[in-house]
Amino acid sequence: MAENRRPLTNFFFCSCVFTLTLWNNIKPSDENEFIANYSSSLLEDHSDYETKSLPLSQTKRLQFASADNKINHPSWDVEHNTSDSLVLSNIPENGISDLIQLLSKFNKTSGLKNLALNNITTSWENFIKILQIVWHTSTEYFNIFKVKLMSNINKQSFNYDGTSLKAVIISNVSIQIFYFSQDDLYCIFSEMNIIALTISDSKIIHMLCPSKRSQFRFLNFSNNDLTDMVFQGCNNLDLLETLILQRNQLKKLSKVSSMTNKMKLLKHLDISRNMLYYDENENHCHWVETLAKLNLSSNKLTDSVFGCLPINAQILDLQNNQITTVPKDITELKALKELNIAFNRLTELPGCSHYRGLELLNIEENSILTPSSDFFHSCQNIRELRGGHNPFQCSCELRDFVNFEKKSGGRLVGWPESYVCEYPDGLKGTQLKDFQLSELSCNTTLLLVIALVVTVVVVAVTSFLCIYFDVMWYLKMMWQWTQTKRRVRKSHPEDLQSILQFHAFISYSERDSLWVKNHLIPNLEKEDGSVQICLHERNFIPGKSIVENIINCIEKSYKSIFVLSPNFVQSEWCHYELSFAHHKLFSESCNSLILILLEPIPQYLIPARYHKLKALMAKRTYLEWPKEKSKHGLFWANLKVAINTNLPISAKVV
Known part of the structure; x- marks a missing residue:
C-alpha cells in the first residue's frame, strides 16, 4: 500500500473540514464572519497521502491553498462533489488558467452555494471571466478578498441572465494600473441583477447609477473614496433598502440627503466615519420618508445637525461628533426610539420634548456635570439610559439623577461602576450610589x-x-480738605493770620473767562494794589496737584468769589472749588463767600450732586450782574464793599 502513495506537495495541500454549519445560511450582513471563516488557518501537514483515499465528495466545506501555482487536479470529481462551500486561496497570475478550468466544471446542478477566492493576482479580462463563470453556476454567495489586478482595464461584455447569485462581496482590490476608463470598471458592477453587492477597501472613487431598474436591496461601499456625487439624481435604485457608505469622502450632509430622494424603500443608511458637516445657511435636507435607521457617527457634525434629520428615523447614531447641546427649536422626531449621542461635548442631558417615544439613550463620554431637571420630567418612556463616564459634579442638583436610578429599577446601564463623581475634589472617585446629601x-x-x-x-x-450721588467724589474731596486742615492745626496760631495773602479767590468757568478778565479783574484790582486777587492761571504753584492748589488758594484768600452761570454747574473743577469754600465757611464761621450771578440758572440745570449750591442760593444773598450799563456802577460798589478787608501789609504780594 505504501508504494502506491504519491506526495501531494507537488499539487496542493488541502484542508478538508467537516462541519454541520452550512454556508448557504450566510447573509450579506454577515460578511465579516464570512471573511473570517475562509481566512482560517490552513492545514500545514506535509505528509504523503493516497489521493484516492481523500473523501472529497463527502465534505461540506473545502479549503484549498495553492503551493505550486496549481489549483486543479483530475482526481477531484466535481460532478459528484457534495460540498456546498469552497475556499480557494493564494492563487498567483500564472495559476489563473487552472482556476478558470476548475470553476468551469461547476454548473447549475453542482450544489455549490458559497464560493470564496482569497489572495489572487489576475488580469482584468480573466477577472471578468471568473465572474462570468461563477455567474452561471449554482453559487449564491460569492466572496473575493484581496485581489490584485495587473493589466489594462477595458470594456468587457457580460451576460447577466440566469444567475443563482444573491450576494457578491469584493474586498481589498488593488489596481496596478492608473489610466483607464472609469465607466469600463464601474458599469460591470452597477448593472448586476443581484440582491446584495459589497465593494469595500478598494479605493473606488465613484459608482454608476444602474441604466435600468436595479434589483439591489443591499449595497456596501465602505472604506473607499466616494464623494457627495455618488448616486445623485439616480432613479433606478428604488428597491434599495440598505446602503452603507462608511469611511469615504462624503462632506455635505444636505447633498447626501438629496441622494436618498429617489430610493423609495431605503430603510438603513450608514454614512459614519466620513467628513460630514451641515451648514444651516446652505440647502435644506430632504431625506426619503422610509429612512428608519441612520448612522452619522464619527463625522464633523455640530449642533446644527438637528436641523437636518429624517423625521421618521427610529434609530439615530450621532456618537463621536462635535455636538455641544441639543437645540430646543428642532423638528420633532416622533418615531425616534434609539438615540446614540455618546463621545460628544454635551454639558447636560437632552430632554425628550422633541422625541416623546424615545426608549434607548446613550450619552456616555460627554462633559455632563449635572443632568437637567427637564430630562427627568420629559423622558418618562426611557427603558435604557447609558450615561456613565461623565465628569459628574456631586451636589444637591445631582439628587434627582440618583433618585432616577432608585426608581427606574435598573434602567441606568453600567450602574454603579460607570457613574463616579469628578467634582468637587474632595469627592473625586466616589460612586454616585455612595454620594449622600441630607x-x-x-x-x-x-x-x-x-x-x-x-x-x-x-x-x-x-x-x-x-x-x-457722586459719593466717591465727595469722599475724595473730604480727604483732601481733612489733610489741609490737619496741616493748618499743626501751624502756630500767631502764623495763622500771615497765611492770608489775597483779598479774594475767584472761581469761574473757562467759558466765562472773557467777562472775568475784561470786567471783573479790571474793576477790582487798582494800580495802587489795594486789592489782591488770586487767579488759578497766575497763582497756582507748578508741581502741585490741582486739588492741592485749589485748597491753598482758598486758604490764602479772605474771600471766595464764585461767578455763577449755566457754564459754572457744568465744570467739575468749579464744583471742587465751591465745596472747599463751603467747608471753610462752616469750619471757620466766617462770611467768606461772595456769589455773583452772571446769568440766571434754571433749577433743572443744576445737577443733584450740587445740593450745596442750591442751598447757598436759597439762603444767601448774591449779587446779580445787571444787563443795563447804568446799574454797573452800583454793582461794582456793592462788590467792593463785600470785599472790604485790609490785609496785613506784610502779607501783600509784591
Missing part, C-alpha cells in the same frame, strides 16, 4: 445662594447710589 444640607446651600444674591443686590444698589 435635605438640611441642600436647604443650607439654598440659603447661601439667597444670601449671595441679596449681597449682590445690596452691593449693586449701593454702587448705583454712590455713582448717582
Whole structure:
C-alpha cells in the first residue's frame, strides 16, 4: 500500500473540514464572519497521502491553498462533489488558467452555494471571466478578498441572465494600473441583477447609477473614496433598502440627503466615519420618508445637525461628533426610539420634548456635570439610559439623577461602576450610589445662594447710589480738605493770620473767562494794589496737584468769589472749588463767600450732586450782574464793599 502513495506537495495541500454549519445560511450582513471563516488557518501537514483515499465528495466545506501555482487536479470529481462551500486561496497570475478550468466544471446542478477566492493576482479580462463563470453556476454567495489586478482595464461584455447569485462581496482590490476608463470598471458592477453587492477597501472613487431598474436591496461601499456625487439624481435604485457608505469622502450632509430622494424603500443608511458637516445657511435636507435607521457617527457634525434629520428615523447614531447641546427649536422626531449621542461635548442631558417615544439613550463620554431637571420630567418612556463616564459634579442638583436610578429599577446601564463623581475634589472617585446629601444640607446651600444674591443686590444698589450721588467724589474731596486742615492745626496760631495773602479767590468757568478778565479783574484790582486777587492761571504753584492748589488758594484768600452761570454747574473743577469754600465757611464761621450771578440758572440745570449750591442760593444773598450799563456802577460798589478787608501789609504780594 505504501508504494502506491504519491506526495501531494507537488499539487496542493488541502484542508478538508467537516462541519454541520452550512454556508448557504450566510447573509450579506454577515460578511465579516464570512471573511473570517475562509481566512482560517490552513492545514500545514506535509505528509504523503493516497489521493484516492481523500473523501472529497463527502465534505461540506473545502479549503484549498495553492503551493505550486496549481489549483486543479483530475482526481477531484466535481460532478459528484457534495460540498456546498469552497475556499480557494493564494492563487498567483500564472495559476489563473487552472482556476478558470476548475470553476468551469461547476454548473447549475453542482450544489455549490458559497464560493470564496482569497489572495489572487489576475488580469482584468480573466477577472471578468471568473465572474462570468461563477455567474452561471449554482453559487449564491460569492466572496473575493484581496485581489490584485495587473493589466489594462477595458470594456468587457457580460451576460447577466440566469444567475443563482444573491450576494457578491469584493474586498481589498488593488489596481496596478492608473489610466483607464472609469465607466469600463464601474458599469460591470452597477448593472448586476443581484440582491446584495459589497465593494469595500478598494479605493473606488465613484459608482454608476444602474441604466435600468436595479434589483439591489443591499449595497456596501465602505472604506473607499466616494464623494457627495455618488448616486445623485439616480432613479433606478428604488428597491434599495440598505446602503452603507462608511469611511469615504462624503462632506455635505444636505447633498447626501438629496441622494436618498429617489430610493423609495431605503430603510438603513450608514454614512459614519466620513467628513460630514451641515451648514444651516446652505440647502435644506430632504431625506426619503422610509429612512428608519441612520448612522452619522464619527463625522464633523455640530449642533446644527438637528436641523437636518429624517423625521421618521427610529434609530439615530450621532456618537463621536462635535455636538455641544441639543437645540430646543428642532423638528420633532416622533418615531425616534434609539438615540446614540455618546463621545460628544454635551454639558447636560437632552430632554425628550422633541422625541416623546424615545426608549434607548446613550450619552456616555460627554462633559455632563449635572443632568437637567427637564430630562427627568420629559423622558418618562426611557427603558435604557447609558450615561456613565461623565465628569459628574456631586451636589444637591445631582439628587434627582440618583433618585432616577432608585426608581427606574435598573434602567441606568453600567450602574454603579460607570457613574463616579469628578467634582468637587474632595469627592473625586466616589460612586454616585455612595454620594449622600441630607435635605438640611441642600436647604443650607439654598440659603447661601439667597444670601449671595441679596449681597449682590445690596452691593449693586449701593454702587448705583454712590455713582448717582457722586459719593466717591465727595469722599475724595473730604480727604483732601481733612489733610489741609490737619496741616493748618499743626501751624502756630500767631502764623495763622500771615497765611492770608489775597483779598479774594475767584472761581469761574473757562467759558466765562472773557467777562472775568475784561470786567471783573479790571474793576477790582487798582494800580495802587489795594486789592489782591488770586487767579488759578497766575497763582497756582507748578508741581502741585490741582486739588492741592485749589485748597491753598482758598486758604490764602479772605474771600471766595464764585461767578455763577449755566457754564459754572457744568465744570467739575468749579464744583471742587465751591465745596472747599463751603467747608471753610462752616469750619471757620466766617462770611467768606461772595456769589455773583452772571446769568440766571434754571433749577433743572443744576445737577443733584450740587445740593450745596442750591442751598447757598436759597439762603444767601448774591449779587446779580445787571444787563443795563447804568446799574454797573452800583454793582461794582456793592462788590467792593463785600470785599472790604485790609490785609496785613506784610502779607501783600509784591
